[in-house]
Amino acid sequence: MSLQAHQLACRRGDRLLFENVSFQVNDGELLLIEGHNGCGKTTLLKTLATLRYPDDGYVSWQGEPILKLADEFRSELTWLGHHNAIKLDLTAMENLKIACFLNDLVVTDDEVLNALEAMGLYGYEDLPVRSLSQGQKRRTSLAYLLLTQCKLWILDEPFSALDVKAVDFLQRVISQHIEKGGMVILTTHQEVALTSGSINRLNLVA
Amino acid sequence: MSLQAHQLACRRGDRLLFENVSFQVNDGELLLIEGHNGCGKTTLLKTLATLRYPDDGYVSWQGEPILKLADEFRSELTWLGHHNAIKLDLTAMENLKIACFLNDLVVTDDEVLNALEAMGLYGYEDLPVRSLSQGQKRRTSLAYLLLTQCKLWILDEPFSALDVKAVDFLQRVISQHIEKGGMVILTTHQEVALTSGSINRLNLVA
Amino acid sequence: MSINWFKYAAPSNFYPLAGKLVSWFMVIAFVLAVVGLYWGFFKTPDVLSEQKEYYRIIFIHVAAAWMSMWLYGMLVFWALVGLVFNTRLSYMFASAIAPTGALFTIIGLWTGAFWGQPSWGTWWDWDPRMTSFLILLFLYVGYMALQSAIDDSRRADKAAAILAMVGMVMVPVIYYSVNCPNPAECSSLHQESSTQQIEPNIKIAMFLMVISFWSYAFGVICMRVRNIILQREKHTRWVQDLEEINHG
Amino acid sequence: MLAMRHKTEILTTLFFFIIVISLFPLGVGIDKGLLQKMAPGVAWIAALLASMLALERLFASDYEDGTLEQMLLSPQPLFIIVLAKVLAHWLLTGLPLVLIAPLVGLQYHLNIDTIVMMMLSLLLGTPILSLLGAIGAALTLGLRGGGILISLLVLPLYIPVLIYGAGAVADSMLSHNNVESYLLLLSGFLILTLVLTPWATAAALRIASE
Amino acid sequence: MLAMRHKTEILTTLFFFIIVISLFPLGVGIDKGLLQKMAPGVAWIAALLASMLALERLFASDYEDGTLEQMLLSPQPLFIIVLAKVLAHWLLTGLPLVLIAPLVGLQYHLNIDTIVMMMLSLLLGTPILSLLGAIGAALTLGLRGGGILISLLVLPLYIPVLIYGAGAVADSMLSHNNVESYLLLLSGFLILTLVLTPWATAAALRIASE
């Protein structure tokens, strides 16, 4: 299986961010997208996730354009953006359950609890997320990665706000997903030693 | 001049975050506050900035408790929190001017422009901040550091969302402030080589 | 001779064409307006049924009222074309039509109010036709407000297009509800189409005014589309190569 | 989906209605005949305004915290999610008004027939308000001046509901002749919006999140 | 401070008023006498609602994006900042209503005296609404169900303004006897709130930001 980008171009307002971007991500591969602030990494990821239309070119999944596959493609995709996608008024537990519900994922309470515990949120699962620290909020939304069954992960700066231990843990989670044959596309500004099998780097500016 | 914390204690809900925290920051010194996610770094910084009351102990500035000095202390303080404190509907230019206005700082348009340019936002100063990337938003709010005349800077994870070059630049800005005799208190999870004169580290957990 | 219409779907080709059309439409509008007003003032009787001189407002009032409705239809048409074929130019047309449509609506309301004062003794009443006309104005204003509130032109176009279409679906419902909420008690200050029995000279003047308004509308719309094109495509080669940009 | 949790919020809405409805006699005077005549209009305008007040935040928090992106990417059809959101909105703004209608009746000296008719027309009409409003909410996501912009877009669309709804109640006070036709019109309108608006809202959401 | 930039927003508010005011004849009926009697109440209730609609976001965005922290730390006195915010709120919600009053007059068949009185009472009364509302907005910062909670807190406080304001207009239609005393009461109330509420709001803001 593979995700292919064909001659993608994106513009924002009058500004052409990039053009002629083509690449391929196969099973068990990780693609790291690099570039300075504002070069268009988030825009590219959103395009890959069908959250925006490309201004030129297209993206295909197993040979079919993703905009045509639509829900079929989306059901294989886990997206975590800049924002945490959590409701501040709900508890960590409830937030994760809603995420699973939205993604048609049937989980037991124990599985959710375990995921939160693994993310170092033991004892915080029943507090409204509003009263968690910045890093703990991020952890809540990342805990979903321990539950999802999707093949393709698209992560926009997943390491931000995390402390050293959590960065380390998340790295291992990503490596395991890759080893099991998953695909990961991510951006980060931190120098993180990604110890996975095959890492490709795409520099958007060059 | 110096900022002193005396036997500070903070609690959130029922949880005691820390107690008996005492330290002193003098002219030309940098204090780096460390600790895992949720250990209370942000809470400590807020207490130092008079944004919350400590549950025990007090903070003094040149020997006087800061809660008594109030506006006198606040006029020496520059605070940048997790949030960028920028209005998405306004341009970068306007945001900076408002920040200066709020802090009684008289600046010319040119100075503001120069600060934005130094932060790598040349050509973006007239766009509404909503249409900037995550890192560019952060840069906008950090540009204020190039304008402020305050002695004491309190920065909560200033390096988050920035790319390598911007991290580098910000580091130099901080070093220069220290060399000129300023004081900086900051937190960060990234391993940043702070090359300033005298660095103290405070580990909240230990 | 056959014209390749699709050629003009590209802004770069439409721009010069529109430039030529603008002046033609404006000339026609002006000439017809002069003739129409002349006809209306000097060739028509001084008294129509019980009304005196002031009935002459009809030449502007009715023409403006018709225009405002037609233009809304056109607006929705172009919005629909834009949504279906994703052509930039049709969105530009839709957004260029809106201000003119709103203008005619306001003229219709305004002249209506001025007419109502002498003939019904009131500036405003909740007559169904007036009410539905007011709602039409709200639809126009909503369209423009939404579009101007969105900075990104691509999103602005599509969002406003959806709004226009929802408005269109609602128009018959609104019209029916306002006009005849209760079939038994329908009443109206506007007499139903007394136009039929009107004197022929009045008809001629009115006809001239309607055509004049049409071509004024086309002219203004073309002008506005040209401006929008320039604004949106200012980064493209062909705009930067334009003579009026380089010299003006 | 989410809003259901907050029973307290429904209570708050109830109070909101009681206050708005009590404001009118204060502002207008307590003449009995006048109050009776105004009652249907007032109840319906309160419904419109409450529905509108809550619209701004219908999708806003999802938009700001990134949940909207998750919804767009969810394998669940988007219009189902939209419908769930609309249902939550109605439970918060429409249902309480139906429940409070008898109280309005008391304050405005209405008889029982009229009160029943008021409840019925509100029951049919308020979901339409929520459905139509959702389009406006989706279109104005993340724009400045959101709240007032929504009202500008949505209120003209609300007018037919207002006319039929208030008309039905007013008619039941007088003649009873056309009550059924009013209710039929409302039901037809409800079905129409139920079928069409979720799609429009879903499309608007996709556009907003670009 | 900020809101002044957006002239378009003032326009939008103007239209909002026109729509709300047009709703009543549609919902209640177009009887001339009825409309005249309702006019003062309707105008004032529109003022209340518009003021309230905009309250929720008065400090909310500052709270969410961290600007509030900067304001609290600013060497400028907090109550000055609060006053500036309130002024902006009034320019957006109160002033347009004063300007639109003549149109209301037309739509509801009022005479010129009454229209002038309506403008005057609105001019005195709407700033009170903004000042009082700011307290509610500050107190409910960051709480769920904010919008409706605010109305619950604020509407009861608004009632005296409504009674005096609508009273002044109604009185000017009938007798003219007590018009001055109504206006005097309003002015007194305005001065009182102008002096007291900024402090209360500032205190509430400090509490909310902890």
Ligand code: HEM
């Ligand atoms: C859909 C919008 C409208 C249309 C198509 C329309 C059309 C017409 C037509 C065809 C006439 C002349 C025929 C007749 O005497 O009945 C007329 C007359 C008139 N219209 Fe309108 N009109 C519209 C809206 C308005 C509005 C909004 C007002 C007031 C604000 C208004 C006020 C009048 C008055 C006062 C007359 C003269 C009626 C009379 O003969 O006594 N109209 N209108």
Ligand SMILES: Nc1ncnc2c1ncn2[C@@H]1O[C@H](COP(=O)(O)OP(=O)(O)OP(=O)(O)O)[C@@H](O)[C@H]1O
């Ligand atoms: N508003 C709040 N109400 C109640 N408890 C809170 C609130 N904010 C934070 N806390 C609790 O206080 C503790 C410390 O939070 P704080 O934000 O100070 O952590 P931090 O050290 O800054 O963490 P991070 O590295 O993730 O930013 C956390 O355990 C959190 O649960």
Ligand SMILES: Nc1ncnc2c1ncn2[C@@H]1O[C@H](COP(=O)(O)OP(=O)(O)OP(=O)(O)O)[C@@H](O)[C@H]1O
């Ligand atoms: N909503 C928007 N409207 C218009 N332009 C936008 C919008 N969002 C982003 N842009 C522009 O697109 C460019 C790329 O933004 P993007 O968020 O993709 O950058 P990025 O590579 O993710 O940067 P960062 O490292 O800071 O996250 C930026 O220059 C920005 O100005």
Ligand SMILES: [Mg+2]
């Ligand atoms: Mg990014």
Ligand SMILES: [Mg+2]
């Ligand atoms: Mg923190």
